[in-house]
Amino acid sequence: MKRSRSGGGVEYTTVLEIRGPLLVVDRVTRVAYDELVEVETPSGESRLGRVLEVGEGKAIVQVFEGTSGLSIEGVKARFLGDTMKLGVSEELLGRVFDGLGRPIDGLPPPPAEDYRDISGEPINPEQREYPSDFIQTGISAIDVMNSLVRGQKLPVFSGPGLTHNILAAQIARQAVVPGKEEEFAVIFAALGVQNDEARFFRRSLEESGAMGRSALFLNLADDPAVERIITPRVALTLAEFLAFERDYNILVIITDMTNYCFAGDTELIFADGTVREIGAFVEEAHLKAAQALRPVSSVVSAGKGMALLSYVTPRELAHGSVLSWDGFSLRECRIQAVEKIVAPRRLLLLRTRSGASLKVTPDQRLLVDTLSGPELVRAERIRPGDELYSVERLEFRTERIPLLRLLAEREPERFFVHLRDDRVERALEGKYGSLSEACRRLNLSYERVTDSHAKRRYRLDEFLRVVEDLGWDVAEATALVDHMTADGKQRVRLREAYVTPDLTRLLGMVLSDGTVNVSDGQGAYYVSFSNRSRELVETFIDLFRRVFDGPEPQVHENSNGVTIVRFNSLIAARILLNLAKLGTPEELLRLLTLEEDHIAAFIAGYINGDGSVARGGRAVRIATRSRMRASRIQLLLKRLGVPSVIQERRSRSSFSGREVYDVVVTGPISLERLGGLVRPSHPGKRWAISVGGSRTTAERFYLGPRVVGQLLRRLRERYGLMQEDIGPSSMVSQVENLRRRVCRSTLSGWLRSLEEKARPDDPDLFALRQLIYGNYVLDEVVSVEEIEPFEEYVYDLTVEGTHKLLVANGIIASNCEALREISAAREEVPGRKGYPGYMYSDLASIYERAGRIKGKKGTITQMPILTMPSDDITHPVPDLTGYITEGQIVLSRDLHRKGIYPPINVLMSLSRLMGPGVIAPKKTRPDHGDVSNQLYASYSRAVQLRSLAEIVGKSSLSAQDIKLIEFGDLFENRFLRQGVDENRSLDESLSIAWEILSTLPEDSLTKIKPEFIKQYYKKAG
Incomplete structure (x- = not known):
């Protein structure tokens, strides 16, 4: 380049x-x-x-x-x-490049004969020569029924999980112009593929000997999405030079020219500590964008419904940024656009060891541990046993929450602030000249705030309004408060101005083994805790008194020996409820943005009650009846850098017949970290946690990624180190040979030995360091199943910069596509399904570079391969492609499920140029066209009869109809089906066609001329 x-x-x-x-x-x-x-x-x-x-x-x-x-x-x-220009020459054949045309095969850049603008120019229609001359692909369904012609644009329409990449590689290996093999070359451009797919394409061409006449341009899934717009143009620039300057016949294969989304109940983690379902967030953003008269597009596609995309500004969103993943650390990134799309016919449900549950479209990409390192992999390729990258420690901007503002969030008019002295009055008089003027301007009751100790009181909302007007700090203002009352009674003095670790520990104990009750109907307002341990009861009383001064405890013991302590206070109950947001989607989320010591105190308080520690400290379990609360506790543990697992069980004790969710922390690394931060008041639990952290067994969350073995071997050999120089030789050998995995803590010791010898700027050393110390854990996939969507839409975001977001409990996922990403960044009015309105011309600028030019011997033939989301042929990319190109090859999921390769649906496929210019003497066989037409007619009728037989039964059909059904089976298993490496000549394919046509009565072959029947028809027996 x-x-x-x-x-x-x-x-x-x-x-x-x-x-x-x-x-x-x-x-x-x-x-x-x-x-x-x-x-x-x-x-x-x-x-x-x-x-x-x-x-x-x-x-x-x-x-x-x-x-x-x-x-x-x-x-x-x-x-x-x-x-932008590409250096072109014949020396580029046999080489592998990235999406921008830079060598990635370890060889130096090839010499350039010329530099060509990658934008190129579509061929002038007046100079175009009509495509002719058959290209043999070696695949019967294409060669016989959808012939590829030199200079043609013939796309392959596929679906998620189908074998389009295998088909593309086979065509690249086998395609030739009969009689002109030495002048034929393949330019292969892969867009957004995984490393293993890239290796497959390269190995396939090398092993077949076709690499010498091929050039590969590979844009990987981890490469920037915007690069995918450039890659086809780079590949076509080389194709144009070789075709029109060096007389090559070029076949350009481009895969994959085409969306992925989440189910609406997928939870997103926002940068401000909020966790919301993506569906509710996107719906709200669409509404706000519409109210702000920002661009919103909607379109009804044939048979598929509506898709909407809105471009948004931060002020239009309740949460303008998400937590994103940048390398091996967290980063805050702005949301550029939100999207909802009609749900496909199927979703994939992935469950992980940690308890995460994700419902995604099959082509949604998640960050997976592979032999090449972390890669974004389509959900349809993920299998049980694979490990997803998940954030180890969640990081947010922390906040201090003033207790007065916390209390004022609900019914502030019920609470009164009683002041110590007249400093507020003097300040108001100083600002407004008189207290009466201040009351008038601030809408205060003059009678309640005049200079009398009995009267000097404000409603809580009034007091906060005064504090804000005077520009005072809430903590400073809290010091002026003598006490507070609720409904004119229940005197309480707040000992602290802000939420403290004592308050969060108190909340943890109450939520685990207590009650917060606010019942206006019964006039009952209290905070209670119950436990058999008298020590824990005393701890609870002490914690309450450290925060709230005034209410006295009521203590009694029930018949089961359980001590119950209760404080009657609406103020205390309301503060705890407002902090916890119990029973709402925001439950416990406010704690996420507190300092770590506050969160650790809450966890310690919860363990005091509904926490248990297994014998020997092998596991800590925190039990709750609520799945939502379990997930919130799991996120709070992640704020401390402690991974956990959510396990569901049926209670056999006090929860009697109800599901219980255990948040389980196990493993020495996690338990040691938990024990260092969380100090339960319960002495037995505190001791057991400390014992658990001293164990030395491996921990699955912290196993080293699979790629570390390769990195260790390369570094060791590069610097002349023996295996025993960095660690136990047998263990190092097993790791390098992928027979064993060890914890990252063990790898950190090996890394220190390598750092003594290696160059500090060694890229492999840097990669190994990131893999060992990065902010992540590996979360194993335990099940993958196909489900039907429960909602009408699925949803997506466009995230600025990294284009990754955190979902569920911190799992790292990708988001958008190249054209939509550019369009969103430019804030263009979107077209169908969020793609820009100029996508037709953008696709045409690629496809129209194929063809033949008068006076030139060379040609460019294109086979773009498109994955249709949810097999939707009305999706904008395949739909518009069909208008520009000259036919399509459509792959069938039904044939794929039958195990037929290649699964080409010939009834939906078409080559518009398959006519007299191709089926002619010295090009193909004279009977080619008639055989193709007869195969279409007979197979089409066979498919119809299959459907009829499912309704009326096969016994109701005529003998001729049954013959046609048998023909359909033969057609699929004898003609369509062929091996991945099976290269059939056209004569071989036509011979197979005549073999299966000969199973039909001769008089039923109405599409074939009599002379061809006489020559090729093989009568039974």
Whole structure:
């Protein structure tokens, strides 16, 4: 890829805004559309981009490697005065490149004969020559019934989980122009594929000997999504040079030209500590965007319903940013767009060891541990035993919650503040000239706030209004309060101004083994705790008195020996309820943004009550009847960096017949961390937790990723180290040979030995360090099942920068697609299903570069492969592709389930150029067209009769109808089905066709000329 000319270009430091994958550069002059831009970070790193839009002194630059890690300060944008160009020559054949045309096969860049603009130009229609000349793929269903022609655009429409990549590789290996094999070459462009898929394509071509006449351009799933817009254009630039300058016949295969979403009840983790279901959040965002008159698009697609996409600004969202994943650490990222799409016919339900449950579309990508390291993998490829990356420690901006504001969140008019002295009155008189004027301006009751100790009281909402008006700190104002009352009684003095660890510990004890009651009908307002341990009861009383002064405990023991202590106080009960948000979707979420010591105190309080510690400290269990509360406790433990597992059971004791959810912490690393932070008041539980942390067994959450063995071996061999130099030789050997995995704590010791010898800037050392010390755990998938959606829609977000979000209990997932990402960043009015309105012309600019040119020997043939979300052929990408291209090959899920490869649905497939120009002497056989037509007619009738037989029974059909059904089975199993490495010539395919047609009565072959029947029909016997 041609980057910067030495000393060339105009440099700007006036980056105004970073918006998703785009930079907005201000005060630019003489900048051109599509101009190449070199973006330099403060650290000296260089990234490549191009100009998308220019106007009013501003340029919008698309950064191919993404804007992750960039900030406005210190970034330079160098406009190079040239468009993006690819160095082309025949030397590129046999090589492997990334999506931008840079070598990734370990060899130096190939020499370039010329540099060509990757945007290219569609072929002038006047100069086009009608495509002809048959291309043999070796696949019967294509060669006989949907013939591929030199210069044609023939896409393959597939679905999630089908064998389109295997088919693409087979076509790349086998495709030839009969008689012109030496002039044929394959350009392969893969968009958003996993590492194992990339390795498969490369190995397939190498093992078949086809690599020497092929060039691979691979954009991987972990590469920036915006790069996928460039990759096809890079591949086509090389194709145009080889075809029209070097007379090659080129087949360009592009996979995958095409959305993934979550079910509406999937929980998202926002940067402010909020956790919400994505469906409710997206619906609210759509409504606010509509009220703000921002762009919203809706369209009814044939047979599929409506899709909506809204572009949003932070002020239109209750929560404008999500927690995202950047490498091996957390990052706060802005939400750019929200989307809802009609739910597909099937979703996948993934359950993990930690208790997480995810309902996603089959093509939703999750971060999975693979032999190549962490990779974004489609859900349809995930199997039980795979491990998902999940955040180890959740990090939020912490807050201090004033008790007065907490109390005022509900019915503040019931609570009165009684002041110590007249400092508030004096301050109001100083600001407004008189107390009466202050009362008038602030809507206060003059009679209640005049200078009399008996009267000097404010309603809580009034007092907070006065404090805000005076610009006072709430803590400072709390010091002026002598006491508070509720409904004019129940005197309580707050000992602290803010939520403290004592209060959260108290809350934990109450929620586990107590009650918070606010009953206006009965006039009962109290906080209680019950336990057999007198020590815990005394701890509860002491904690309450540290926070609330005034109420006295009522203590009694029931007949079972359980001591019950109760404090009657509406103020205390309301503060605890408002903090916990019991019974709401926000239950316990406010605790997430408190300091760690507050959260640890809450967990300790909960363990005091409904917590148990197994003998020997092997596990800590926190029990609750609520699945939601269990998930919230799990998130709170993650704030402490402690992973846990949620287990469901049926209670055999006091919960009698109800489900109980245990939040279980096990393993020495987790227990040691828990014991260091959480100190339960219960002496036995406190001791048992400390014992559990001293155990030395491995912990599954902290097993080293599978790739560490390769990294260890490479580093060791690079620096001449023996296995025993870094650790026990047998253990190191087993890890390197993938026969054993060890904990990251063990790997950290090996890493220290490597660091003594390795260069500090060694990339493998850096990768190993991230894998060992990164903020993640591995969460094993325990089940994957296919389910029907329970809701009408599924939902998605576009996240700026990293394009990843955290779902469920911290699992890392990907989000958007390239065209929609660019469109969202530019805040364009969206088209169908959120794609930009110009997508038709964007696709055409790729597809129309295929064809033949008059006077040129070479040709470009395209086979783009598209995955249709939920097998929806009306999805915008395949739908628009069908208008531009000259037919389509459609893969069938029903045939795939029967085990038929390739699963080509010939009845929905079509090659519009399969006519006299192809089926002609010296090109294919004379009987080719008639055989194809007869196969279509007979197989179509067989499929209809199968459906009829399911209704009326096979016995109700005629003998001829039964013959046709048998023909349909033969057609699928003898003609369609072939091996992955089976390369059939056209003659072989036609012979198989005649073999199965000969099972039908001769007089039923109405589409074939008599002379061909006489020559090829084989009568039974």
